[in-house]
Amino acid sequence: QSIPDVRDTDYGEDLKPTAYRHITSYNNFYELGYGKRAPAENADSLKPRPWTVKVSGECEKPAVLDMEDILKIDQEERVYRFRCVEAWAMVVPWVGFPLGDFLKGFQPTSRAKYVEFTTLYDPKQMPGQKRKVLDWPYREGLRMDEAMHPLAFMATGLYGEQLPAQNGAPLRLVVPWKYGFKSIKSIVSIRFTQEMPANTWRRIAGDEYGFYANVNPRVPHPRWSQKRHRVLGRGLFGSKEDTQLFNGYAEEVAGLYKGMDLRKNF
Amino acid sequence: MNAWKLMVFVLCLLPLGYLGLGIYEEDLGPNPVEYLTHETGIWALRLLLLTLAITPLRRFTGWRRPVMLRRMLGLFSFFYACLHLLIWLWLDRELIWSGMFDDVLKRPYITVGFIAFLILSALAATSNSFSMQRLGRRWKRLHRFAYAAAALGILHYLWLVKADLLHPMIYMVVFLLLMGLRLPGLPERKPMPFRRKVVS
Numbered sequence: 028q029s030i031p032d033v034r035d036t037d038y039g040e041d042l043k044p045t046a047y048r049h050i051t052s053y054n055n056f057y058e059l060g061y062g063k064r065a066p067a068e069n070a071d072s073l074k075p076r077p078w079t080v081k082v083s084g085e086c087e088k089p090a091v092l093d094m095e096d097i098l099k100i101d102q103e104e105r106v107y108r109f110r111c112v113e114a115w116a117m118v119v120p121w122v123g124f125p126l127g128d129f130l131k132g133f134q135p136t137s138r139a140k141y142v143e144f145t146t147l148y149d150p151k152q153m154p155g156q157k158r159k160v161l162d163w164p165y166r167e168g169l170r171m172d173e174a175m176h177p178l179a180f181m182a183t184g185l186y187g188e189q190l191p192a193q194n195g196a197p198l199r200l201v202v203p204w205k206y207g208f209k210s211i212k213s214i215v216s217i218r219f220t221q222e223m224p225a226n227t228w229r230r231i232a233g234d235e236y237g238f239y240a241n242v243n244p245r246v247p248h249p250r251w252s253q254k255r256h257r258v259l260g261r262g263l264f265g266s267k268e269d270t271q272l273f274n275g276y277a278e279e280v281a282g283l284y285k286g287m288d289l290r291k292n293f
Numbered sequence: 294m295n296a297w298k299l300m301v302f303v304l305c306l307l308p309l310g311y312l313g314l315g316i317y318e319e320d321l322g323p324n325p326v327e328y329l330t331h332e333t334g335i336w337a338l339r340l341l342l343l344t345l346a347i348t349p350l351r352r353f354t355g356w357r358r359p360v361m362l363r364r365m366l367g368l369f370s371f372f373y374a375c376l377h378l379l380i381w382l383w384l385d386r387e388l389i390w391s392g393m394f395d396d397v398l399k400r401p402y403i404t405v406g407f408i409a410f411l412i413l414s415a416l417a418a419t420s421n422s423f424s425m426q427r428l429g430r431r432w433k434r435l436h437r438f439a440y441a442a443a444a445l446g447i448l449h450y451l452w453l454v455k456a457d458l459l460h461p462m463i464y465m466v467v468f469l470l471l472m473g474l475r476l477p478g479l480p481e482r483k484p485m486p487f488r489r490k491v492v493s
Binding site for chain 2 (some may be wrong): 117
């Protein structure tokens with residue numbers, strides 16, 4: 028189903044988007060299955076309507092929003108690079124709205140230092156949750172200044188269409204300078220917190236996945252190098268590309284991490 | 294080559310066939326290099342476990358014919374392991390040797406996978422009748438390293454996986470079962486004599 032009145036933007040004008048069939052058939056979304064193809068195969072079990080998102084925690088105006096109302100926010104298209112921690116990447120034309128402006132509407136208080144996001148927990152809709160491979164529901168978080176950064180984005184669609192289930196329908200986060208696992212899918216809760224949220228992958232393997240998860244070729248994953256990555260859809264003999272610091276968005280976001288040791292805060 | 298051997302030979306080439314067809318039709322999905330790496334690796338492991346199933350099969354059924362197929366199964370396991378290593382070196386590591394050495398030395402899952410490959414190479418190199426005669430009793434001892442290769446191959450798989458350990462654990466259980474079936478004291482059946490064709 029296409030999203031009406033999507034505004035064009037300059038983001039990623041020079042990038043060549045990955046084919047729709049690749050973006051929607053190669054997904055890490057354990058809630059819908061454990062292979063790369065499984066989430067697309069099990070897509071039908073997730074019902075993205077009716078859908079509500081609860082906003083709570085350290086803010087003046089907590090709310091429960093209906094997905095139909097979220098879609099009334101002005102929608103724009105942004106083409107972003109997407110780099111998975113597994114050393115593959117794609118380029119996605121997302122549709123959605125900036126996260127920061129959206130969050131400001133709930134008037135976070137001075138105690139709000141972080142934002143925590145939570146995915147739906149419903150094993151009937153999400154068959155992968157019947158096995159306790161991760162500590163469900165999936166959780167992710169951003170520091171407040173990261174969340175307010177103009178590049179942080181809430182996606183409701185891709186290629187002008189509403190998000191398919193395997194890509195995180197109906198609402199997901201997109202943080203293009205961080206590894207893909209930060210960009211949490213199928214969000215049902217947004218909470219402002221004082222403490223750093225315990226994101227799911229860090230909880231199960233804290234030595235391999237950190238809170239920040241900024242794309243960084245100089246900090247290897249313990250089991251593989253992050254220096255280069257493969258862009259999906261370039262065929263068997265397509266060469267890899269050099270990974271860039273902050274996934275090529277260093278100019279915009281490096282200031283957020285000034286003075287921080289990125290090896291320790293990986 | 295008898296009919297049994299020919300049949301197993303063709304069966305062992307089927308995975309290669311469907312991977313080749315996939316390459317030809319460019320139908321290996323968004324990440325063909327990853328797909329080919331995983332498929333060749335898993336076939337090397339499956340064939341190695343099949344090789345290790347021959348002895349228990351003879352022990353409990355008395356059926357001797359599969360023993361003649363063991364060498365071929367083992368060599369096919371090595372063949373897929375070679376493809377696995379080659380695809381990794383060439384298409385994944387892009388023949389950047391420094392990166393490869395880093396991987397082999399620093400990343401335990403690659404270290405154990407590489408050791409398993411070295412073992413399979415030694416076993417393949419001594420799989421001919423000439424080596425069997427020359428090594429005599431030592432040949433059997435050397436070829437018991439097939440167990441180590443299988444164990445390391447499964448460890449390689451287990452350490453590679455991020456969170457969902459189901460599949461590597463299935464291989465682990467099969468391996469342990471095959472090892473358990475080698476324990477002394479289990480009820481056995483006498484090996485059947487080969488039936489010879491009567492020539493009149």
